[in-house]
Amino acid sequence: MGATENFWKPHSIKSGRDQPGNPRASSELPSTHAKVTPHKAKEILRHGSVRGHELTPKQRGFFGAVAGKGKK
Secondary structure, rough: OOHHHHHOOOOOOHHHOOEEEEOOOOOOHHHHOOOOHHHHHHHHHHOOEEEEEEEEEEHHHHHHHOOOOOOO
């Protein structure tokens, strides 16, 4: 195997979050950097859609995480 084959092995490719020194490390969640307030996230969840499109299960989870931010 040459250097090229080793470079392209799936386990050798790391996502940007896994790179050392990245400010958005894998320990942080996407909801940590959301530009949506918890109040607005609650409204979106209550309404169930954004701009006429229904929320997907992943979007519901994201907005649920943002809406619950600060609760312990």
